[in-house]
Amino acid sequence: MALLAAGAALLLGCAAQSAPGTSSDTSRLSLSVAPSRAAVASPQQTARADVAARLGAFVAPPGARRLAGAPAGSAGLFPALTVGGKVVAAVGWWTYPGTQQQAADWLTSHVPRGTVGTGSSGRGRKGAAGGVAQVDSVFYGQRATALLSQRRLEIDLATFHGSTLLRIDAVDTWRPAHPAAAVIPSGVTRIVVTADPASSSAAAGVPGPANSAATSGSWTQVTVTDPGPVAKVVALVNALPTPVWGIPCLGGASGGIVVGFYRDSGGATATTPVAVAVDSAAGCGSTELSVRGGPQKVALVGSEQEILAALKLTLPSQVQ
Secondary structure: OHHHHHHHHHHHHHHHHHHHHHOOOOOHHHHOOOOOOOOOOOHHHHHHHHHHHHOOOOOOOOOOOOOOOOOOOOOOOOOOOOOOOOOOEEEEEEEEEOHHHHHEEEEEOOOOOOOEEEEEEEEEEOOOOEEEEEEEEEEEEEEOOOOEEEEEEEEEEEEEOOEEEEEEEEEEOOOOOOOOOOOOOOOOEEEEEEEOOOOOOHHHHHOOOOOOOOOOOOOOEEOOOOOOHHHHHHHHHHOOOOOOOOOOOOOOOOOOEEEEOOOOOOOHHHEEEEEEEEEEEOOOOOOEEEOOOOOOOOOEEEEHHHHHHHHHOOOHHHOO
16 A cells, blocks of 8 residues: 555656646647738728728818718719729718808818818709709818829718708729839849930930939930949839829820830940830820830839939930
């Protein structure tokens, strides 16, 4: 019996030693979950999130009450909202106990932060009872981004059952993202900027002076090898968005600049450019990017002024 008690005590002692951290085998069984990468939002998802946030941040006149949706009988009171394609919207409804004019006056005098333009209008619309109702509108324009070409907040107001009904439309127009294949390759060491009255992409193949640094408006071609400006221009062009509806003035005869991107130092080692960007000076913000061995003449939204500013150049007068 004494031997059995001693054996039991020994086993209990072993169990007590391993208890604090579980058994040696079990302590090795741990699961590590790698943090998942945050999904990159598409331009449309970015626009939907933006309109929802701006609608949520809308501040109504004091005393106004938010509604769950359009009240019964209000159909046709306000103009139809056109969405679809590259246009997304978020809509909210409020009722205000004061007059329509009081609400409009408050909205025009309490412009949201970040607004870059405002406006207002009035028009007649078919009323809920079949008559003509006066509808006032207040507009807030907000700053565009690389992916959102238009951002606006529109508040329509009309008298409805003795109070003022407000419909708030947060509307965005989104741009498609820069095409993944239309990217200037890495390793660019030299760019040649040609002021071209006809904006011909063939001009980019003409070798320029080794390290010209013209800053006046009299140059016709400038070669840049300084790594800083070269990298800045490559990044700038690679980040340009695509147009929303297309750019009708691309391919015209207007002047501008042609930018050739090279992976050599020029001179005897000069090769053909790995990419060519053609920027029109027609004022429509158009850029065509062609990548050697890749997409050709991809339409982008950009301006020769952005590239010239990065290089501290002024467009020569003969191509302006």
